[in-house]
Amino acid sequence: MRPALGLLVPVGLAVLWEIAVRLGLSDGRLVPPPSTVYETLADLARTGELQHHVAATLLRVAAGFALGTVAGTVLGAVAGYSGIVRGLIDPSLQGLRAVPSIAWIPLFILWLGIFETSKIALIAVGVFFPVYLGVMGAIVTVDRKIVEVGRVFRLSGAALVRRILLPAVLPSYVVSLRAGLGLGWMFVIAAEFMGASEGLGYLLIDGQQLGKPAEIVAAILAFAVLGKLTDWLVVAASAPMLRWQDVYGTSPQKS
Amino acid sequence: MLEINRVSKTYPNGAHALEALTLAVALGEIVVVVGGSGCGKSTLLRLVSGLDAPSEGAVVLDGNTVTAPHEKIGIVFQEPRLLPWLSVANNVGFGLEGRPRSERNRRVAAQLDRVGLTDKATVWPRELSGGQAQRVALARALVTRPEVLLLDEPFSALDAFTRTDLQDHLLDLWADQKPTLLVVTHDVDEAIVLADRVIVMRPRPGRVQQEIVTDLPRPRDRQSAAFDFAKRRVLSALDLSLDRRISVDDGQTLADEGAARWW
Numbered sequence A: 001m002r003p004a005l006g007l008l009v010p011v012g013l014a015v016l017w018e019i020a021v022r023l024g025l026s027d028g029r030l031v032p033p034p035s036t037v038y039e040t041l042a043d044l045a046r047t048g049e050l051q052h053h054v055a056a057t058l059l060r061v062a063a064g065f066a067l068g069t070v071a072g073t074v075l076g077a078v079a080g081y082s083g084i085v086r087g088l089i090d091p092s093l094q095g096l097r098a099v100p101s102i103a104w105i106p107l108f109i110l111w112l113g114i115f116e117t118s119k120i121a122l123i124a125v126g127v128f129f130p131v132y133l134g135v136m137g138a139i140v141t142v143d144r145k146i147v148e149v150g151r152v153f154r155l156s157g158a159a160l161v162r163r164i165l166l167p168a169v170l171p172s173y174v175v176s177l178r179a180g181l182g183l184g185w186m187f188v189i190a191a192e193f194m195g196a197s198e199g200l201g202y203l204l205i206d207g208q209q210l211g212k213p214a215e216i217v218a219a220i221l222a223f224a225v226l227g228k229l230t231d232w233l234v235v236a237a238s239a240p241m242l243r244w245q246d247v248y249g250t251s252p253q254k255s
Numbered sequence B: 001m002l003e004i005n006r007v008s009k010t011y012p013n014g015a016h017a018l019e020a021l022t023l024a025v026a027l028g029e030i031v032v033v034v035g036g037s038g039c040g041k042s043t044l045l046r047l048v049s050g051l052d053a054p055s056e057g058a059v060v061l062d063g064n065t066v067t068a069p070h071e072k073i074g075i076v077f078q079e080p081r082l083l084p085w086l087s088v089a090n091n092v093g094f095g096l097e098g099r100p101r102s103e104r105n106r107r108v109a110a111q112l113d114r115v116g117l118t119d120k121a122t123v124w125p126r127e128l129s130g131g132q133a134q135r136v137a138l139a140r141a142l143v144t145r146p147e148v149l150l151l152d153e154p155f156s157a158l159d160a161f162t163r164t165d166l167q168d169h170l171l172d173l174w175a176d177q178k179p180t181l182l183v184v185t186h187d188v189d190e191a192i193v194l195a196d197r198v199i200v201m202r203p204r205p206g207r208v209q210q211e212i213v214t215d216l217p218r219p220r221d222r223q224s225a226a227f228d229f230a231k232r233r234v235l236s237a238l239d240l241s242l243d244r245r246i247s248v249d250d251g252q253t254l255a256d257e258g259a260a261r262w263w
Helices: A002-022 A034-046 A049-081 A083-097 A101-112 A116-140 A144-152 A157-193 A200-209 A213-242 B041-049 B088-096 B101-114 B130-142 B160-177 B188-194 B225-241
Strands: B002-010 B016-025 B030-034 B056-061 B073-076 B148-152 B180-184 B197-202 B207-213 B247-249 B252-254
Touching (some): A049 A200, A049 A213, A101 A116, A101 A157, A116 A157, A144 A157, A157 A200, A157 A213, B016 B041, B016 B056, B016 B207, B030 B041, B030 B188, B041 B073, B073 B130, B088 B101, B088 B130, B130 B160, B180 B188, B207 B225
Parallel strands (some): B030 B180
Antiparallel strands (some): B002 B016, B197 B207
16 A cells, blocks of 8 residues: 555646646656656667667676775774774775765876776766775674674784674675765766766766657656665665564564 | 682772682582672682682682683682574584584583473574573583583572572582582572582682581481571571671570671
């Protein structure tokens, strides 16, 4: 019942708009009716263009997300574990974090060229900060009593991080991965706006320059679906590792 | 042999928790430390466990100074402190990482059987009752076969029935390997049930007030006159440790009134 309720507004609006255009109340040129958007999507899919652009964008996000996640996790774990490292790198990283990531674009283009490398670097930067901050912040606040259990069993360094700290922060880690992924999708558009010959961002610019609003809406829809899908993947992949949680959100399983 | 040699502890905030405490515990002996709050009894356990370092003096186990957590020293805290992301069996096997899987499985299964929780092996810690969780904590500490097991008010968070149950259970487990037990508690009954020796501590700074040997035969009947007598001796020592006046009437020590309020 609940999902149906949520669909009522968007579907209702779409149907109303379709009817309005069919009745000739609007020519639907700037705001294409659902049927036109659907035809555009079908055309793009038939020629293989849609798949091509989706693949290009997905690859960029995947590469940037992987890089940003690895860097954010490693630096976040080290800074969380060691107060000295934290004192050393955290102020600088917090300073860099305050820079809107889009501001890096000109520099990245100068350094890394106009092609893939600079795009992936920008996405990686976007993903890095929420992941770094999430891991570091969560490790610092792990319950001292749990850490002491690790110490009693003579764990330190990498073993303490792997067996106590990372599992303890896993729930907030997943949240920061999702936040990072969201930013990754945001920055892939920025990256593709700055000059790309393929990708969904290119499709948006192409639609604008050639006056094809249906193509823009089609690309936006593709972004929505992909963003939701990849987010769901992260949640689904982490769910088996989080079954131990005893929290408000999970249904009671107590016997 | 566990030796605590003139150990003092002053915390960075200036709190003087322990003052030149000396205590020798023989292998397999059960020593119970009691005392009012602030007498440094939990501090003592943390120093012996190697989690904290003494300001002066040393903890020596079998001739080696303990400077960090030691593989022959296990500890059970007031809370179970189970790792919520590991199943009960994996919690018990936590200290066996690095051993062959078959050996680990075998020892975990045997220890779980010993604490009567074989049927809970695969459940998450959150699904356990307080008493069950504390039994898992005991199993986790014992599975590595420590020479010394430290227990910091291990049953104080449990209801009275579960508490006596677990006291008997602890003695039962102790009989398997006969490790040295150093127990901190503020439950005088618990002290008399468990102890070969009760150490009554005196607060601010923490030091030994009196040592009472409790050599009643085991199992001990909590209702017996001898049990009650031992309890009175500990309670009056506690009164003295807190500088309470004890009224003497016809040569008999009346410690009861103070005893009821000692904590």
